[in-house]
Amino acid sequence: MAVATLSEWVASYSLHPQQLVAAYQQLDAEISRDDNAWIYIARHDExxxxxxxxxxxxxxxxxxxxxxPLLGVPFAVKDNIDVAGMPTSAACPAFSYRADKDATVIARLKAAGAIVVGKTNLDQFATGLVGTRSPFGAVKNTFNPDYVSGGSSSGSASVVARGLVCFALGTDTAGSGRVPAAFNNIVGLKPTKGWLSTVGVVPACRLNDCVSVFALTVEDAETVATVAGGYDLQDPYSRKNPQTAPARFHQKPRFAIPDQPEFFGDTLSATAFAKTLQRLEQQGAELVPIDFTAFSQLAEQLYQGAWVAERTVAVGKILKNQPQAMDPTVRDIVASGLNYSACDAWQAEYTRAELAQKINAQLGEFDALVVPTSPTIHTLAEMAQQPVRYNSQFGTYTNFTNLADLCALALPGDFRADGLPAGITLIAPAWHDQALSHFGKGWQQALNLPLGATDKTLPAGAAEKTSASHVRVAVVGAHLRGMPLNHQLTARNAIFIEESRTAANYRLYALANTQPPKPGLARSEAGQPIAVELWDIPLARFGEFVAEIPAPLGIGTLTLEDGRHVKGFICESAALHDATDITAWGGWKAWLTRHHST
Structure with a gap:
């Protein structure tokens, strides 16, 4: 089976279901039973x-x-997520059980037509960022087998990078959905906590666990997350999207970067990151160094404080009854949670809240934070010598994310001089996932690297989808950029999308006695196209915006020159009797310019 993105797969097979059988027979031949990226491979009957x-x-x-929408698309599942009828081991054979039902995310993906082809290897109990802490063996880097794959979602990243599946699910508590993406040149989407249900997922730290998505393209990762996500009443930590976040970054994005980035002496990774920052600036981004102290302090909390006791709670039974069945490094980490008291746990939460507040305040001035996904990478041999120290290094720019309630998108970046991938991660406040994905799609198109460890390149960009969490509004007068009421949009996280024009059956009028001056747009059989700006406003803020619109103006549905229908300003006909017809000028700004110059 040639590696395919989701859209290519669906286009190839959706109208010919029987071809799927042949395709899966070919896929089965390509998956090796000796490949330790897999823990379980689905049988023919499954x-x-x-x-x-x-x-x-x-x-x-x-x-x-x-x-x-995902008809027949093959995907893999990290083996700490339940798939009905298949074993779940969390990479600990003594813990293994056969799942009675699908995890919520699996059920939603199956309902969309996706096909589970197997369960993948991981750092045991999702404890690690390395991909080596498994009795099933260390998963090797797909670019150089001497190096680690990253973890804990090592197998999921590996099978996606090699094109064996179109996407894979992982989990991400401390960076497990991002570090393996960086080390294997793929996309790793770490969604806002609570967007994707964790019902049916073996917990690591329930307060911080996320189901993550690995894919070759941002477009695919976004599609999968949208299908798999949504509120789940069975998950006590599930959340409904408040629909207040922007749809995109600003046209000239403003990114925070660490003021003193740490690479632990790895000059190859440092150089690759510097090249990526240069590329971002060349594409128009503004990069602003910020004090990274709060981020670093919060990152340290995850494993060096009482938060590790969450892992102890999650696997306490096997730690107590069968400690010898656990990976020694994992066992030592999990057992360390027994050293903390309830008082320690509460103090850890107070510290987390204080640092998270500082972090979110810092990020409030920016579209996102840009960091190296990992500051360095190590060989399998090096990792065996310093398993805890090097794992900690990998988490430098990931550990704080869930503790601070942020979302993240790991993207391919400039390669290191030794040929190893060195990705970047964009991190933003909760529910800014769509803005991250929008930027990531453009970034991936501009970079145009081979996808994963394959020789496949990015397909042509798909048409931009309409957002269900935003309302596209056409503004024609005082709300245009540079006009006095534009702040009513920007204050509500509305983002400028494009300049456009209405269909030809509209007329524009300068209304009398309005402050600030405003135009009125009216449908007419004898009209012409009128210049407008299209803005996406968060759905939850749309009502506030409409409430501020004074009579005789209102919001209706406009037809654009290209046939699209959007919400937009309309005017009551009674107000047009003493208005000035300015249709011939083609737009409010053109008329103002002419009017003020005469």
Whole structure:
């Protein structure tokens, strides 16, 4: 099976379901049973059962192929996430059990037509960022087998990077969905906590656990997260999207970067990051060094404080009854949680809250924070000598993210001089996931690197999808950029999208006795295209915006020159009797310029 992005896969097979059977036979031949990136590979009957469920619904007329946005798409699952009928081991055979039902995220992906082809290797109990702490063996880096793959979601990253599946699920508590992405030149989406349900996921630290997505492209990762995400009443930590975040970064994004980046003497990684920063500036971004103290202090809390006791709670039974069954390094980390008291735990929470508040205040001035995903990388041999120290280094720019309630997107970046990947991560406040993805898609197009460890390149960019969390509004007068009421948009996280024009059946008028001066737009059989600006305003802020609009203006639905329909300003006909018809000028700014110059 040639590696494919989601859209290519669906386009190839959605109209010919029987081709899926042949495709999966080919995929089965390509997956090696000796590949330790896999812990469990789905049997033929398990694959067939998933395909049959889809075929039956299509053939019966209950559903159409269009109802399955991920029709037949093969994906892998980190082996701490339940798939009905398959074993879940969390890379500890003594802990293994056969799952009775799908985790919520798996059920949603299957309902969209995706097919689970296997469970992947990980650092035991998702404790580690290295990919070496597993009785099933260390997963090797896909670019140089002497180096680590990163973890804990090592197997998931590996099978995606090699093109064996279109995407894979991981988990991310301290960076497990980002570090393996960086080390294998793929995309790692670490969503806002609570967006993707953790029901059916073996917990590591329940307060900070996230299901993450690995893919070759940002477009694919975003699609998968959108399908898998959503509120889950069964998950006590699930959250509803407040729909107040911006749809995109500003046209000239303003990024924070660490004022004194730490690379632990790794000049190759430092040089690669410097090149990436140069590239960001060349693309128009403003980079501002910030004091990184609060980030570093919070990162240290995750493993050097009482938060580690969450891991002790999660696997306490096997630690007590079968400690010899655990990886020695994992066992030592988990056992250290027994050293903390309830008082220590509360103090740790107070410290977390104080530092998180400082961090979010710092990031409030920026579109996002840009960091190296990992400051360095090590060989398998080096990792065996210093397993805790080097693991800690990998978490320098990841450990604080969930503790501070931030979302993150790990992206491919400039390679190191030795040919190893060295990715970057963009980090933003909770629920800014869509803005991260929008920027990431443009970044990946501009960089145009081979995808993962394959020789495949990025396909042409897909048409931008309409956001369900935002309202696209056409503004025609005092709300345009540079105009006196534009702040009513920007104060509500609205983002300018593009300049456009209405269809030809509109007329524009300068209204009488309005302050500040405003135009009125009205539909007319004898009209012409009128210049407008399109802005995306968060859905939850749209009502506030409309409430500030005074009569005789209101919001209706406008038709654009290209046939799109958007919300936009309209005017009551009664107000046009004493207004000045300025249609011939083609737009409010053009008329103002002419009017003020005469």
């Amino acid at each position: 694959i067939h059962a998933q395909l049959t469920t889809i075929f039956q619904m299509i053939n019966s007329g209950e559903k159409q192929t269009a109802d399955f």
